Amino acid sequence: MNRHDPSGVLKTTAASLALVDHILELEGATMGELVEATDLAKSTVHAHLKTLAEYGYVVNVDNEYHLGAKFCHLGDYVRTRKDYYRVAQETVSWLDSESSMDADFAVEEHGRIVSLYGDLEFANSPRFLIDGSPFHVHTTCSGKAIIAEYPETRVREIIDRWGLPAATDDSITTEEELFAELATVREQGYAENSSEAVEGFWAIGKAVKSPRGEVYGSLNLSGPAYVIDEETRATQVELLERAAERFEQGVAELYRTQADEANEA
Amino acid sequence: MNRHDPSGVLKTTAASLALVDHILELEGATMGELVEATDLAKSTVHAHLKTLAEYGYVVNVDNEYHLGAKFCHLGDYVRTRKDYYRVAQETVSWLDSESSMDADFAVEEHGRIVSLYGDLEFANSPRFLIDGSPFHVHTTCSGKAIIAEYPETRVREIIDRWGLPAATDDSITTEEELFAELATVREQGYAENSSEAVEGFWAIGKAVKSPRGEVYGSLNLSGPAYVIDEETRATQVELLERAAERFEQGVAELYRTQADEANEA
């Protein structure tokens, strides 16, 4: 695990959460495997698992521990908490139906990229994650599109914390490459990825922002690389840009109606 | 919180997880509110939050702590982990498009009901949850449909642990009522709910099982009660039954292809 500054974190809670990460990585694990993976005593692992199970975060089926459905519940809550979630959801499904590729909407949090709306299998698949967390910002077009809008200091904080590990042979691995890429993204208005996150996959992403310039996240299109020629590329980029406009207009409208309701009261 | 047997659970981890529940209940909370809610020292709460934040489970925006996007990531993983998830997803979207009501698919875990596929806002909305967990089995038609298939001992275990608290004036609150209701469910093949979970809402649910009789979960239709007359009622029930068949056939087919692939290897 790649934790940067363990000062002040509670070791017990951290051990419990690390177990969750291990179960995720192993895609379900037996107690022996967890003892192996964590270097803890069996009784200790047992206590942690019992606690996690008590709260619904872990279930035991057929002598294997798995993550519990509570994560679905809490995940849905997180999704619907954002006031723009309906707009994002609608935009993604529009983009998905118009395009021949897979659409999704992703956000940056704690320097990592999480897909909020889109095909379940695509973005958050367990196969693609590195440690407990999903994609790094520098390997995904979503990440590049988003941090291209950030001030340099914030970008440096993120790469200080997580580094620039390669996901494929085509991944960006140096600061110079990354900052050059971000300049390109700013110039052309969207980010592009060819096999940088997943071998054989091509993707484009565009950041969406509030009128005040805050970045909400990134709209993305992705699919197998072999279908991409110049013509389809151009149409996909145009679709993406129209979707971004759609989203930003939708959010602006949302805020207008919210302000109206506030005035009525 | 309604924890039944706290022996053997790690108090530190439990305190951290309880904080997550509190943040959920308060729909985002400031540190002061969390100190108030937990009766812990400010520095203690701080340590827990820092640990949770380190692992991405909590974020701080504008002096308010919220649940992190990691829950979305893990939730999606849990959803896709089940081998029948594609079938369930497809069935729900079919049912949703055919019906005039909202469709979803829910499972029972640790004696509570969680909606896995369906409209985000409907089933897992923070407004509807009691404590950290979502619906009780006895207030939802999904729950009743599922536990109607369980042996009596298992049903008793669940009500021993969680009790039979009322969600509305129409909720079931006694064991006799519940077991009578479960007999009715078994007889007619589906469960029905009128304002028992949410005031003014009507819903029906049907359990889906494997050929060996294991319960996967429950397919459900729900919507406002005022649209329901005898005719629409009959059509919705028929739709639900067709959907259940669709699901079980889809899963059977899935197992057949899995077996074929195993034979090839």
Add this chain to the structure above:
DNA sequence: GCAGTCGGTTCCGGACAGTCGAACGTTTAT
């Protein structure tokens, strides 16, 4: 049938680490 393995569970003593309270720097509101 029995021996061996693996998972789940319990118990206890010692050492580690979580808890508390107080204090300080900062920001926001009155």
Add this chain to the structure above:
DNA sequence: ATAAACGTTCGACTGTCCGGAACCGACTGC
């Protein structure tokens, strides 16, 4: 300017988490 609230740090006490060993049950295969 004052107050209040949040975030953060520090050190000392004490509670509790950790490890080890042992036991039970289920399953496996000689």
